Amino acid sequence: MMFQESVDRRQSLRRIVLLAAFVVFVQELSSGGGAQAWTYSYDTTMRRTWVQARQWCKDNSTEMVQSRIQEESVFLNDFLPPYPTHYWLGIHRLSTEFIFEETNETVPEDALNWASGEPDSKLFQDCVEIYIKRETDTAKWNNENCRRRKATVCYTASCKQDSCSDNADCVETIGNYTCQCHPGFLGSRCEEAIACEPLLDPEQGSHYCLQSYGSDRFNSSCRFHCALGFHIAGEPQLLCQASGRWSHPVPLCQVEQCPVLDRSNISAGRINCSHPIALYSYNSSCEVRCDEGFEPSAPDQILCDHIGQWTASVPTCGAKRCPTLNSSSHGSFVCSDPHEEFSFGSRCTSSCEEGFVLNGTVDTECTSLGNWSADIPSCFAKRCPTLNSSSHGSFVCSDPHEEFSFGSRCTSSCEEGFVLNGTADTECTSLGNWSADIPTCFAKRCPTLNSSSHGSFVCSDPHEEFSFGTRCTSSCEEGFVLNGTADTECTSLGNWSADIPTCFAKRCPTLNSSSHGSFVCSDPHEEFSFGSRCTSTCEEGFVLNGTADTECTSLGNWSADIPTCFAKRCPTLNSSSHGSFVCSDPHEEFSFGSRCTSSCEEGFVLNGTADTECTSLGNWSTDIPTCFAKRCPTLNSSSHGSFVCSDPHEEFSFGSRCTSSCEEGFVLNGTADTECTSLGNWSADIPTCFAKRCPTLNSSFHGSFVCSDPHEEFSFGTRCTSSCEEGFVLNGTADTECTSLGNWSADIPTCFAKRCPTLNSSSHGSFVCSDPHEEFSFGSRCTSSCEEGFVLNGTADTECASVGNWSADVPTCFAKRCTTLNSSSHGSFVCSDPHEEFSFGSRCTSSCEEGFVLNGTADTECTSLGNWSADVPTCFAKRCPTLNSSSHGSFVCSDPHEEFSFGSRCTSSCEEGFVLNGTADTECTSLGTWTADIPTCFAKRCPTLNSSSHGSFVCSDPHEEFSFGSRCTSSCEEGFVLNGTVDTECTSLGMWSRELPHCLARPCPLVANASPHGRVNCSHPFSRFSYGSHCDFKCNEGFFLRGTPTLTCNNSGRWSQDLPTCQPLQCEDIRASLSLSVNCSHPLGNFSFGSQCLFTCEEGFSLYGTEVLFCSSTGSWNDSLPICTENMGTGTAMMQSSGVKAAYIVGPLVLIGLALLLIILFKKRGNPNMSEAPAWGVRDNPAFDFES
Structure with missing residues (x-):
């Protein structure tokens, strides 16, 4: 209820502050100024939907106006101009409630400002508008369809996203904003957490903290722990509160106490104790010292442990026991026992059955050290002489007592291949001798052997x-x-x-006759066998190449290979001059049977026989014929003419060439040259001669000439003079004359524009020119290009300028470059470079080192595109067959290249406990084979095991019996337990991991006191805490027994029930009332026997009842719960308000009046203090603090 009143006062205060803001805002607007805190803006130039209006406000201001108090709606009605469709507000319906869009808060009842009959429940009318300057319901709200279009009104806030920290609420004020801190924070932006006093570790204790806002600051949660053997006294977990105080005082660490020991039960001994911390507390130790010949019933030293319990009950002193005696086989003993059987002072005398002999001392006594003065002697049977087996023989014996002793029976046998000579069985008699000697063994015979022929x-x-x-x-x-x-x-x-x-x-390989040959053999044994002799011959026209005779040797091979037959050769033929021949050779060139046909070149004729053949005698049937040239008709010269001839063969014969000429002033009419053809006729007739004329002259472009003609126009002696138009230059001689040769002494000169130097294309380049006048003259434009695979170095275009030079030099062409090649690992390449290294046309061939193989194309070429036709291939090492490790073996390889490849070296090893059989190392050669096979592994052996008395073992042998990996498990007869490790294993060193265990009687776990608040009494019919032991448990006053009071040790070595415990009696939980504080200590548990509670009242209250209550041994409190009664109470509250500077005098005056009003209101009411809930749940030892 108090909290609700505080909320109401805050809401009233908020309305007053907002109203004051509107007053100041109105004053500023009326004076033409702007608001210092939030300002309003509106837009009536465009109608918008509710969503569009909100977005416009976000883009241009802060948010849509939400009208959180009704006074704001009144102000908006005065401030905004009227608009037909009115204005949207930042409020919309969510489910059944209307919320402020900016904060998603539900609009409170006192802020609702609906017009009459609103809101209605029409569909889709989920947004809110405000009526401005309307005749009815002005400044009131109406719910409307959100898609309707209306005017927009926005506000711009002072609060920004980063105005305050996350530990505060940003509150708008007039002309500014303030950060309202959450509980536990302070500062202008509420960034600093309130600090509590630093915590110190208690003696023998420590603490750790979870700190959200820094060390020892608000909301830090710290938990205390005590060292081993100490317990917390007080509240273990503290919380730093918003008040800057810890929720509880720092707890203490108190040492654990053990019960005082009872010394009355110790006889024949004494007890000594040491107390390093406190009397009978944690780490106190007590030791029992027994008289000579006596020993404690349990470990002689007991400790007070970390939970306040003795590690065991106080032991008693009893006579030391010696190990139980067992009579030997075929023997017995008689004992006298002054205390217990086989205990200190017992004396025993041994004897043997008739026919057996004692081995050891007759009498033995149990000493004060708990051992016998002598072992029980054994009884053994009489022995016979040791037997030795004969050569190649052995025997097997059955020994009922010992080896070669009375009753031993032995049977002899011989090794395989041998036979007994004597009696097989013999027996050791009662007189100590054998019934028969060991027999001998002799070898079996086979039939006599005879050697074969040769x-x-x-x-x-x-x-x-x-x-x-x-x-x-x-x-x-x-x-x-x-x-x-x-x-x-x-x-x-x-x-x-x-x-x-x-x-x-021995046989020799079968012989085959050669082509055109044969052979004849003589065989003394078999065909083609040792001693066979063969002679070879050839057909007519063929000759032997090799030895004619060969013989089969004792080694099974021939003394010589079968010779071959080759055709007889004729002399080599040479073709005649201007002739040739073609031959067919059935065997070899120019050999027996070769046939050749001769022919002459065009224009020549054969002189002789065309065909010849190589005979079986090695000579030709005819000689090669000769060739002579064909003749043409004799020539005669024409009038005023002559001719000169060249004759390569004979006059006027094939190939003769004749050239005609005329006298000076005459010109040939016909072809000057004629030649004698291969058909024997001339290629042209002899020409005639006529007087010479000079060509008709034509003036050049941009030029003219004037001539004088002594004979005819343009005939011998005519002289002409040329000239050019202005601006052109003569190219040639100005004057020319028609000579006796019928040509002009000089050509008519041309008129040309100025020339530029002749261009020459670069190597592997060319150019194309456009010449408006002449080549390489003024106005000529040339464009260069390169051959495929080459690139221009310079400007492609150049032009001949008016001054007679080029605008740019002709560019050069260089071969396109490919990327530099790098040889692969274990590879190399050789390149031919027609231009530059690694450029167009370069061709490279790759190869690999020995033991490596190419992977890819060997050859690559740099193409015209500047890339390689193929990548440089890689070299990979030759692979050897994959190795597989042997059973129980492995190998480790060093692979310089790839796994199991050339150069790989593998070393084999065996698993631990196995030995190599073979070569350890092998290597992969350059041929792709291993130098050695992988070796095998066999298991190491351990010594043979023998089972112990009253025990046996079973073995699993993964390899061989008693070899590496063999695992043997021992077991005892019923009533015995193993003394030692059950399992032993044959190790990799060929030794057993442990000796075989012995078998002892089965014990039960030692029983200490069930709890520090109880006692136990045990009886042991056999050994301490073993089968048959019986223990009774009882608890001290104030405690009750939880569990079975009696335990018995059964034959499985377990107690019949779990150990009981002594639990303190519980008192009723205390329920504190308002204004009552209680602080309790619980040495044994919450509200249990020994708990003590101290009660106090808050200031202004008095305690009525007992101040201290304690829980008694009966499980009830010693008195009833006290109460707190109120003396007298006054409550005051005060609320501070900070003024805001306004632009005008009216603002401060209004604020001062509001502040006075607030003071009057708050003085009439009390100031409730809110209690803070702890940061964790119910605690084991709570302290209740309630404030009124």
Whole structure:
């Protein structure tokens, strides 16, 4: 209720502040100024939907006006001009409620300002408008369809997103804003968290904190812990509150206490204790010292542990026990026991059955050290002499007592291949001798061997000739080969492992006659075998190439290869001058059977026979014919003319060439030259001569000439003079004359524009020109280009200028470059470069080092596009077959290139416990093969195991018996437990991981006191805390037993029930009332036996009842709960208001009046203090603080 009143006062204050803001705002508007805090703006030039209006406000101001108080709606009605469709507000309906769009807060009831009959429930009318200067319901709200278009009104706020920190609310004020801090924060922007006093660790304790806003600041949560053996006294978790105070005082760490020990039960001994911290507290230790010959019933030292309990009950002193004695086989003993059986002072005497003998001392006594003065002696049977097996023989014995002792029976046998000579069985008698001697063994015999024809054999006889174990090896004479097994052995069955082999002559490879040849052989044994002799011959016209005779040697090969036959050769033919021939050669060139046909060049004729043939005698049937030239008719010169001839062969014959000429002043009429053709006629007739004329002259472009003609126009002696138009220059001689040769002494000169130097295309380049006058003259324009694969270096276009030079030089062409090649690893390349290195036309060929193979194309060429036709290939190492590790083995390889490739070197090893059988290292050669196979691995062996007394073992052998990896598990007979490790394993070193365990009687776990508030009494019919032990539990006053009061140790070595505990009796939980504080200590548990609570009242209240309550041993409080009664209370409250500077005097005056009004209002009401909830849930030891 108090909280609600505070909220109402804040809302009233807010309305007053807003109203004051409107007053100031109106004053500023009326004076032509602008508001210092938020300002209003509106737009009636464009109608907008509700969504469009909100977006326009966000783009141009802060947000749509929301009219949070009714006074604001009145102000808007005065401020805004009337508009037919009115104005949108920043309010819309969400589900069934209307909310402020900016904050998503529900519009409070006192802020609603609806027109009469509004809001209605029409569909889609979810947005709110305000009526401005309307005849009815002016300044009131109406819900409307959000898609209707209306005027827009916005405001611009002082509060920005970063005006205040996240720990504050930004509150608009007149002309400014203020940051209203959340509880626990301070500062202008509320960025600093309130600090609490730094915490210190209690003695024997520590703490850690979760700190949201910095060390020891608001909302820091700190939890305290005590060292081992200490417990928290007080509240373990503290919270830094908004008031700057911790929620509770720092707790203390108190040492754990153990119960005082009862010394009355200790007889035949004494107890000594040390207390490093406090009497009978954590880490206190007590030791029991027993008299000589006596020992404690449990460990002689007990400790007070970290939970305040002794590690065990106080032990008693009893006579030391010696190990239980067991009579030996075939023996017995009698004992006297002054205390208990087999305890300090017991004396025992041993004896043997008739026929057995004692081995050891007859009497033994249990000493004060708990051991026997001597071991129980054993009884053993009489022994016979040790037996030795005969050569190649062995025996197996059954020994009921010991080896070679009375009753031992032995049976002899011989090794395979041997036979007994004597009695097989013998027995050790009661007199200590054997019933028969050990028999001997002799080897079995095989049948006598005979050697085969052309063969012999040699034997080794370990025993007798041709007896078991004899090994014979056969061989043949030179030139003969064994047919059968060379070695044979006399087996244990008395027969040979194989027959004596036969000998046959060695064979040579079958001979084949050569082409055009044959041979004849003599064979003393078989065809083509040792001693065979063969003679070769050739057909007519052919000659032997090699040795004619060959013989099959004792090595099975021929003394010489079969010779070949080749055709007889004729002398080499040479063609005649101007002739040639073509031959057909059935065998070789110019050899037996070759036929040649001769012919002459065009214009020549054969002189002789055209065909000739190579005979079987090695000569030609005819000689090669000769060739002579054809003749043409004799020539005669014409009138006023003559001719001169050249004759390569004979006069006027094929190839003769004649040239005609005329006297001076005459000109040939016809062809000057004629030639004698291959057909024997001339290519043209002899020409005639006529007087010479000079060509008709034509004036050049832009020029003219004047002539004088002594004879005819343009005839011999005519003289002409040329000239050019103004601006052109003569190219040639100005004067010319018609000579006796019928030509002008000089050509008519031309008139040309000025010339530029002749252009020459660059290497691998060309140009094309446009010449308006002449080549390379004024106005000529040339464009250069390069051949495919070349690139211009310079300007492509140049022009001949009026001064006779070019605007730019002709560019050069250089070959396109390809990227620089890099040889691959283990590879190289060689390049031919017609231009530059790695340029157009360069061709490179790659190759690899030994042991590597190309992967890709060997050749690549730099193309006209400036790229390579193929990438440089890589070189990869030759691969060897993939290696597989042997069973229980592995290998490690160093691969300089790829796995299992040339150069890879692998070293094999065996798993731990295995040994290599073979070569450890192998290497991949350049041929792609390994130098050695992968070796195999076999397991290491451990010594043979023997089971212990009253025990046995079972083994699993993954490899062989008692070898690496063999695992043996021991077990005991019923009623015994293993003393040692159950499992042992044959290790990789060939040794067992542990010795086989012994078997002892089964114990139960030691029983200490069930709790520090109880006691236990145990009886042990056998050994302490073993099968049959019986324990009874009881609790101290103020505690009750939780669990079974009696436990028994069963035959499985377990107690019949879980250990019981002593729990404190519980008192009723305390419920504190308002204004009452309680602080409790709980040494044993919340509101349990020993809990003590202190009660206090707040200032202005008095305590009525007992100030301190404690929980008694009966589980009830010693008195009833006290209460707090109010003395007298006054409440004051004060609210501070900060004034805001206004532009005019009226603003401050209004604010002062408002401040006075607020003071009067708040003085009439109380100031409630709000309680703060803790940052965590219910605690084990709560302290209740309530404020009124």
